[in-house]
Amino acid sequence: xxxxxxxxxxxxxxxxxxxxxxxxxxxxxxxxxxxxxxxxxxxxxxxxxxxxxxxxxxxxxxxxxxxxxxxxxxxxxxxxxxxxxxxxxxxxxxxxxxxxxxxxxxxxxxxxxxxxxxxxxxxxxxxxxxxxxxxxxxxxxxxxxxxxxxxxxxxxxxxxxxxxxxxxxxxxxxxxxxxx
Numbered sequence: 001x002x003x004x005x006x007x008x009x010x011x012x013x014x015x016x017x018x019x020x021x022x023x024x025x026x027x028x029x030x031x032x033x034x035x036x037x038x039x040x041x042x043x044x045x046x047x048x049x050x051x052x053x054x055x056x057x058x059x060x061x062x063x064x065x066x067x068x069x070x071x072x073x074x075x076x077x078x079x080x081x082x083x084x085x086x087x088x089x090x091x092x093x094x095x096x097x098x099x100x101x102x103x104x105x106x107x108x109x110x111x112x113x114x115x116x117x118x119x120x121x122x123x124x125x126x127x128x129x130x131x132x133x134x135x136x137x138x139x140x141x142x143x144x145x146x147x148x149x150x151x152x153x154x155x156x157x158x159x160x161x162x163x164x165x166x167x168x169x170x171x172x173x174x175x176x177x178x179x180x
Contacts, residue, residue, distance in 0.1 A: 006063030
């Protein structure tokens, strides 16, 4: 596993083998960021990475120059690995939070310009995640929400849905929070 582009390009990530994760493939990661290159200005974007796992997506956002990246995961070893790696790479704008993502989204008092979520594919609340993020305060007005999900889900009917992208077995749905 490696960082695909940016200031930390080609830096290798060595997560412990005992993490309960399903990392996004390098192929899907690269394709996702190729889309994002045309949608956001990294240097002015704050990012919340829900269900961060190994932190690979968070590290990509930091590498591309995002002003603030917050990695959130419920598993202590995942949070520890992300925190330790960020320190090793001297990533001063990456912050870690150990919390339940669904509870955090419901109770957050801060907002981000972009929220990325890669929940476990068997998460019972996965179909409700777009509505939860788009209706709460976690995503800033006009902000972008990206959900990685299995192919069995379609979110095209949800208000704010913009597009769906498929890369191999990885599916991304993009949503925009309407301005208030």
